[in-house]
Amino acid sequence: MRIARWSTDDSVVEGVVVGDTAVAFPEGVTVAALLSGGLAQALNRQAEFESGRGVPLTSVRLLAPIVPASVRDFVAFEEHVEGVSASVDGKSEVVPEWYEAPTFYFTNPHTVRGTGVRIDVPETRRLDVELELAAVIGSVPGSLGENLDPAAAAAHIFGYTVMNDWSARDLQSREMKVRLGPAKGKDFALTLGPWIVTADELDPHLDDEGFLAIRAELHINGELIGEDLVSNMGWPFSELVAYASRNSVVVPGDVLGSGTVGNGGCLGELWGRLADAAPPPLEPGDVVRMWIEGVGEIENTVGDRVAAPRIPRARVRPRLRDRTDRHFS
Template identity: 40%
Template sequence: MRWVTYDAGDGERVGLLDGDGNGDTVRGLPAGTTLLGFLGDDGERLAEAGARARSDPAEVRALDDVRLLAPIPRPPSVRDGLCFLEHLRGCYRALGRSTELAPVWTETPAFYFGNPAAVIGPYDDVPIAPGSGLFDLELEIGAVIGRGGRDLPPDSAEGHLVGYTFFNDWTARDHQMRDMAQGIGMGKAKDSAITLGPALVTVDELEPHRAEQGFTFEVTATVNDRRIATGSLAGMDWSFGELLAFLSRGTDLRPGDVIGSGTVPGGCLLEHVDTADPAAFTGWLQPGDVVSLASEALGETRQVVRPAPPVTRLRTGF
């Protein structure tokens, strides 16, 4: 199933996406229902909701006539992992640092807490973070918790996931340098926008693409229709099961929590700064740029970058 949250002019609703990409429709459920409200068990409520949407929808609308929101517009929490160590090496290479990683990176997965209030939809405009001149995209996949849990074993933790969606944690690289210098984790670098969508694709839909680590379906990122990166989840250094086991250690994961995969190698502008091909890096994101993440399995996001709002300065001048 491919679940969407949408607005057709009369408020937020949830529905099932139906079609093959040509003339798609949304089979909507009654007003007041939310995708989050169908989570929390082994999938029975979501399956029943899907059967209702197919057989007796409250409304059927053309996809072109609705505005898609993030599938989970207000997640209980957002965490973003770093499951592709080659992405880290690519960033280090671009910064002129050694690509030999310290042992800590292979001892446990790394992650940071994102900002649920920053979540936006797959076609929403994206203002540049205030004060940033080095604004970047991130090609990632978000996993959504369907059934909560604590201290999950790595070999069964993925059974707590209900599905997957695109995840783009837009990054202000100049703010990130200050965050890293302060040394207490991601702050304003990752605070301005997180794109989720266009749909929550349930786990069963993606089973044909399953690999030993992750999935084999292809994902791409483009800027102004110029391809930046192509990859898949098949090369993850940390599986989602291992990441969920670590994240749930001593704490609860809750239904609707969104967990990012970390950036697919090559899936950000920073990794292309030092490339030998000058066409591969044409500068940081600017107002008017169109950024898209796409996959046959997950759909497509397509967003226009907008100018940054003005900075409210501190007494120090920052």
Template identity: 45%
Template sequence: MKFVTFEVDGKRQAGIFKDSRIIGLHEASNGVIPEDLMKIIVDYPRYQPLIEQCHNGGYTLENVRLYAPLPHPISIRDFYAFEDHVITARGKRGLDVVPEWYEIPVFYFSNHLAVKGPGDVVLRPDKCEKLDYELEIACVIGKEGRNIKASQAKDYMFGFMIMNDWSARDIQAQEMKVGLGPAKGKDFATSFGPSLVTTDELSIEQGKLDLQMEAFVNGEQYSLGNAKNMYYSFAELIEQASRNVTLYPGEIIGSGTVGSGCILEQSGREFLKPGDRVDLSITHLGTLTNVVGEEDAHGLLSENGGDSL
């Protein structure tokens, strides 16, 4: 299933994208299925049979506003799992890959209260001159678990969605000299969407997905990769994330940037500026679009992005 969170007539609710229409699950079930997708995920075995019976009615994509599938996730752990990205990004800074990278998958916690959705304007932070996108794929945890083995991790994967880990490279470079990891360089926005696709619609082999990943800036292709090229699988990421810690439904596990998946890795390209449109596309997951804006004396730039499921 393709789950979405959308708004129509001023009311935000969970839905599924089916037969080119968005079906509001609360409406279609006569109020039995919750309006909040997080509540559906937490009790999914109960609601799944009811969701499968929701066929009638619905809205066209043009008549709704899409939000991130989980506008308020419990947490966001973003890993660093693509070797090509690590080699290239560190090489741009004159650094080798540290041996420890090959020993354990590492992550940082991003700001789960700064989530953006399809079509949202993402504001370039003040004093940032090197705004970058990061093309990633994210897994949503579907059930509670602790010390999960990689061999069991698939049972905890509810679904996947596109993730854009926006990065203020100049701010990030300054603060990471302290040695504590990214903070304000990542703090301002992370985009997800347009939909959350359940694992039963995707082929997952040994914790990996064979999905093409692309990024476009103002219609020009900047990035091309594949999720199968992760050095560490999602199964291994979940094993690491759950070590000595309980994971809960609605937590997000990010893959990190695919090889070539950001401007930092490339030569001769300018960083993002207000008015630029960024489209991230992943096979079966759709296209996530955002436009870069900034605050000025007249308020926010009002460029609209687009949504493609």
């Protein structure tokens, strides 16, 4: 089942996509309610949802299929780490700590965009994208989503969507030197879409270890830039979800990105591997298309560079310990 959100005449509609038709949910049903009810409950109503009268998909504007509760983004592809490290430090390496656990960062759920949207960007000269598959969390009866083992975590995966983690690499590089972040190098935009494909649709692609053997492709201005199998992850999604819940909790509506696929899933990897032969950073007007087998495709055009109010440099202040040492005016 493909679950989507779209707009027509300035109203937001939620429902399912059946072939080339968008079918609204019955009154009272929402994407958030389906996630809270869990996958099994949603699948029990699939025939009902898909039997309604729809409108042509071409007549609506698809929105991001979910308003996330949170967004965690992992870095689960070894090949991506090899290439990006070379573009940053001039040395291709995967640090030993990468293999110990699936690392992630939290990004901004409030700047999520849908396919077809023009993406305005910061004043960056190294604009990049990241091709990812994202898991969407749903509810499981009797489970709080806390300290899950991989088997229990798998049951919390409601479905999957395509994810583009837009990246300003120059801003990101500065931030990471402070040993915190990324922050403004990432939080300006994130594309999710075109819909959520329920997990049962991808079950036939799971291998014996739980990895999804599906293809992923990145195209820029009509040219194939990178392609990979999602099964080249270092951990399957069930283990990413389990790790996210470790001494913590995952809840319905959480989104967990796989991290960038290898073999050219982003320009940063190619800058590290190919140097001057790699494609240049993105510019306004460039068109980015991402496709993942069994899920769908998203496409966005790079918009304008938007200037933001300047923040002054840190003041190097005297390190006083007592207010009486200061002079107040």
